[in-house]
Amino acid sequence: MSHDEQAGIEKAQQPSSGLAVSIDDPVQNPGMPPHRTRMTDKDPKSAKAAERAIYGLFYLSVAGSIWAVAAYMLFPIEDMQYTSIRNNNMFIGLGIALSLLSIGVGAIHWSKTLMSDKEHVEERHPTQGTPETRAGAIEVFEKANEESGFGRRKMIRNSLFAALAASILPGVTLFRGLAPHDGNDPVALLKQTMWESGQHLVRDPHGTRIKASDVTIGSAFHVIPESLAGLSHHDGYLDEKAKAMVLMVRMRPDQITEREERKDWSYDGIVAYSKVCTHVGCPVALYEQHTHHLLCPCHQSQFDVSDEAKVVFGPAARPLPQLPITVDDEGYLVAKSDFTEPVGPSFWEIH
Known part of the structure; x- marks a missing residue:
């Protein structure tokens, strides 16, 4: 290696500013950002309002599912009239959209306002199916249940179950249109x-x-x-x-x-x-x-x-x-x- 090449390498390894580090140094861990406490963690009234909003959204989903079933009956597509077909598609679609959208918005609002907001760091380790690992998995589920309040917040849990159960009703109802309605084979x-x-x-x-x-x-x-x-x-x-x-x-x-x-x-x-x-x-x-x-x-x-x-x-x-x-x-x-x-x-x- 020539003298000029050696000098060029040494110059490249020198830090250009006080913030630079040597290429031999490991990447520094920036750490966790400062924790910002949510309003629902500080104010019980805000937490209660968020809870009401969440189960309100889930019950709104139930209403959307019921409306989709009602629209199927109110605007029968079998009439083969343009207005009836248009209304059937539009109102059933609106009901199903409201049902699924309310579940999604409610679930996101729940996770952002009431579920645990603490930052966690989990070190990587080899995955093993030992009894200790399985016991740890059970502990994780129990902790998640505790932190999310799923078992404790009964109104949210029950309204979510109701919304999920009702969301399948429009689809089941629409299957009726595939069968003959006059009893014929x-x-x-x-x-x-x-x-x-x-x-x-x-x-x-x-x-x-x-x-x-x-x-x-x-x-x-x-x-x-x-x-x-x-x-x-x-x-x-x-x-x-x-x-x-x-x-x-x-x-x-x-x-x-x-x-x-x-x-x-x-x-x-x-x-x-x-x-x-x-x-x-x-x-x-x-x-x-x-x-x-x-x-x-x-x-x-x-x-x-x-x-x-x-x-x-x-x-x-x-x-x-x-x-x-x-x-x-x-x-x-x-x-x-x-x-x-x-x-x-x-x-x-x-x-």
């Missing part, structure tokens, strides 16, 4: 749609009939039964459409794999399948011409239209139901029958 409801023998396939939503000669190879048509096109929204249009909507595509006949009993369910390479995904009922409407796959945009289930719409990817449990089709005397596409199996999701273990 859901499988039977999904097995019967407006498709029937001789029912014309028409474009959705215009209701124009479709000639087989107008369906080119590679094209896809969104289809509904002709009788559905004449229904109004007040006559159950949306309910019936949710079950009867169909996607129709055309391929070369030699590209289609069909069982013998389904040979007459298609017409000259034209096949029609339910658009209702067999996972949770989302509309399957994305068709990839080159692979002949239908994609559900909700959870990415994929169905192979060239092979009886079998599931090739994703969480769907069974193939899409196929609608048997043919043509009438004028060459218009018509259904040969309704679907031979229930449409839609497989919640009920449909086989």
Whole structure:
């Protein structure tokens, strides 16, 4: 090492000010900042006011949960009216938001005003599962209970339990909307749609009939039964459409794999399948011409239209139901029958 290099190192090691330390010295522990006593620690009235505010927030959470359940009943989404749907979503959402927000704010206010405010330093040590360690853990929980006042402050504890119990009620209540309300078997409801023998396939939503000669190879048509096109929204249009909507595509006949009993369910390479995904009922409407796959945009289930719409990817449990089709005397596409199996999701273990 040259003389100049040695001099440069010694100069770099020299402190540039009185505050600097040598690189060989350990990092100094700055210590704990000065403890600042809270108002609730000095004034019993402030502590009592904070306690009232905390259990008031927890009971406000209970009120929010109850309001969400009441809103579900006051603004039934089954009415299918725009105002009712909007109010249902808005008021249930406000109730749930108030419920969860009040629990969060109350818990934070509790920790900042009434729980122990002493600073603690815990030295690191090897973690061992000895009896002494387990006994120490129990002691920690007992001390935490003592310092937080969880066992001593009954109003806060009970109001928190009430808020947590009530917070699940809106979610449980909303599950009611997933079940039929007329006592009918859901499988039977999904097995019967407006498709029937001789029912014309028409474009959705215009209701124009479709000639087989107008369906080119590679094209896809969104289809509904002709009788559905004449229904109004007040006559159950949306309910019936949710079950009867169909996607129709055309391929070369030699590209289609069909069982013998389904040979007459298609017409000259034209096949029609339910658009209702067999996972949770989302509309399957994305068709990839080159692979002949239908994609559900909700959870990415994929169905192979060239092979009886079998599931090739994703969480769907069974193939899409196929609608048997043919043509009438004028060459218009018509259904040969309704679907031979229930449409839609497989919640009920449909086989």
